[in-house]
Amino acid sequence: MRLVLAAALAVPPAVLVLASGAPPGARISPGAAQGPAAESPSPVVDALEPADLVARIVREATARGRAHELLTGLCEAAPHRLSGSPGAAAAVEWGRQTLVDLGFENVRLEPVTVPRWIRGRTARFQVVSPPEAAGELATIALGGSVGTPPGGLVGPVRAVRTFAELDALGERARDAIVFFCRPMERTSVDAFAAYGAAVPQRTQGAVRAARAGGVAALVRSITQRLDDVPHTGALRYEPDVPRVPGAAVSTLAAERLEALLERHGEVVGRLELDCRDAGEVPSWNVVGELVGRELPDEVLVVGGHLDAWDVGQGAHDDGAGCCQSIEAVRLLADLGLRPRRTIRVVLFMNEENGLRGGSEYYRTHFEEMDRHVLALESDRGGFAPRAFVTDAGPRGREVLEEVVALFEPYDAGRLLAGPGGADVSPMRGAGVVTVGLVPDSHRYFDVHHSASDTLDTVHPAELELGAALMAAFLYQVAERAERLPPNPRIGR
Numbered sequence: 001m002r003l004v005l006a007a008a009l010a011v012p013p014a015v016l017v018l019a020s021g022a023p024p025g026a027r028i029s030p031g032a033a034q035g036p037a038a039e040s041p042s043p044v045v046d047a048l049e050p051a052d053l054v055a056r057i058v059r060e061a062t063a064r065g066r067a068h069e070l071l072t073g074l075c076e077a078a079p080h081r082l083s084g085s086p087g088a089a090a091a092v093e094w095g096r097q098t099l100v101d102l103g104f105e106n107v108r109l110e111p112v113t114v115p116r117w118i119r120g121r122t123a124r125f126q127v128v129s130p131p132e133a134a135g136e137l138a139t140i141a142l143g144g145s146v147g148t149p150p151g152g153l154v155g156p157v158r159a160v161r162t163f164a165e166l167d168a169l170g171e172r173a174r175d176a177i178v179f180f181c182r183p184m185e186r187t188s189v190d191a192f193a194a195y196g197a198a199v200p201q202r203t204q205g206a207v208r209a210a211r212a213g214g215v216a217a218l219v220r221s222i223t224q225r226l227d228d229v230p231h232t233g234a235l236r237y238e239p240d241v242p243r244v245p246g247a248a249v250s251t252l253a254a255e256r257l258e259a260l261l262e263r264h265g266e267v268v269g270r271l272e273l274d275c276r277d278a279g280e281v282p283s284w285n286v287v288g289e290l291v292g293r294e295l296p297d298e299v300l301v302v303g304g305h306l307d308a309w310d311v312g313q314g315a316h317d318d319g320a321g322c323c324q325s326i327e328a329v330r331l332l333a334d335l336g337l338r339p340r341r342t343i344r345v346v347l348f349m350n351e352e353n354g355l356r357g358g359s360e361y362y363r364t365h366f367e368e369m370d371r372h373v374l375a376l377e378s379d380r381g382g383f384a385p386r387a388f389v390t391d392a393g394p395r396g397r398e399v400l401e402e403v404v405a406l407f408e409p410y411d412a413g414r415l416l417a418g419p420g421g422a423d424v425s426p427m428r429g430a431g432v433v434t435v436g437l438v439p440d441s442h443r444y445f446d447v448h449h450s451a452s453d454t455l456d457t458v459h460p461a462e463l464e465l466g467a468a469l470m471a472a473f474l475y476q477v478a479e480r481a482e483r484l485p486p487n488p489r490i491g492r
């Protein structure tokens with residue numbers, strides 16, 4: 001692999017516009033694809049070994065990284081940015097203005113129609129019987145849920161850990177509030193595996209409850225932490241199945257409710273939600289580029305999702321991924337590294353409750369999918385980077401293994417096998433290789449989709465290192481003389 005570093009001191013000022021330490025608002029380049037594209041790389045840095053180049057990027061990010069500063073700006077400008085909300089519109093404007101201020105090229109908004117769901121003011125679950133156990137539990141509506149009738153709905157609480165247990169309830173499920181109480185298991189390494197195992201009770205609980213004759217689904221929050229903060233997230237309805245409301249209770253509340261059922265046998269609850277569906281509204285993906293030096297039509301996408309649940313600040317999910325994506329490209333530009341191919345930042349809208357941004361990007365850019373070399377997503381929290389994951393076939397994987405091995409000194413030298421992320425997943429259909437940044441996952445689900453997902457839980461050094469490794473990864477692939485081999489197209 002040949003590396004080219006247009007080092008700050010060796011490149012004419014016109015090329016290296018964003019010099020190290022440049023003030024905020026400095027430009028990546030004075031114009032679009034002109035000027036910089038014609039420059040030849042510096043012979044001085046041409047000789048830089050790949051590992052030294054990575055070290056250079058990491059040093060820069062450690063000393064002057066701006067991912068955390070960007071994330072602070074996003075969390076202040078648009079803390080609650082569920083699709084279609086005023087917060088989401090503010091986030092779009094923040095993204096556009098940020099890319100413009102940083103001097104990204106070809107900054108634009110690409111239209112996406114998104115669902116709008118309004119949480120409302122009331123999410124309450126109360127134990128009403130037996131009278132000595134009466135009281136309220138910490139509750140939150142699941143995203144997309146229908147509301148209850150005014151005053152709420154009342155029914156016996158039936159606890160199940162699995163869908164099989166629900167089926168076994170038979171008539172006892174009728175008119176019941178079905179309580180899915182399976183805890184998210186503790187894990188040694190990969191919390192995502194435990195999340196994947198537990199999350200169907202949230203996504204499918206309402207449909208399963210309705211099919212069994214129940215009137216609502218009440219779910220134990222999908223988190224390993226034991227506290228009183230309930231976690232939201234999307235539920236899905238199906239055509240032909242009555243839409244019953246779905247809500248989550250905190251893990252402590254779930255344990256209290258289980259204990260009550262154990263003690264009293266029969267517990268009656270009341271669930272009241274005033275959330276509602278508000279149709280579809282226009283929104284946008286935010287796009288900006290560092291145009292390639294020699295092969296500007298070949299594109300590497302890097303991104304995260306700009307929407308977030310409307311509790312907390314969406315700092316980890318996925319403000320972190322958006323800001324790391326922006327910062328990765330800013331770092332390269334700041335170091336005078338304009339690779340052969342274009343790197344395109346995409347801040348996707350509506351990952352959380354529809355994936356419309358990812359789907360629309362794929363549709364809008366379908367004609368140029370064969371020129372998409374790779375799509376990298378960061379959407380697993382802003383924690384210390386530990387690995388990358390990719391769905392690349394054997395030939396592409398060989399290349400990426402070489403790249404990721406460079407991250408060994410930063411404890412992130414492993415390349416796992418799997419899809420890169422939700423927003424970039426539609427592109428897999430066209431054979432685009434997807435990649436994901438994989439950070440440490442132990443603390444992610446403590447805050448995920450809850451009021452606890454706030455800026456103070458993001459450690460700047462962890463966030464900046466992730467951005468630095470993303471920058472190094474993108475550069476290595478974008479700069480290669482030979483294009484990364486694509487995957488086979490799926491189903492076409």
Ligand SMILES: [Zn+2]
Binds near residue numbers: 305317351379
């Ligand atoms: Zn996310």
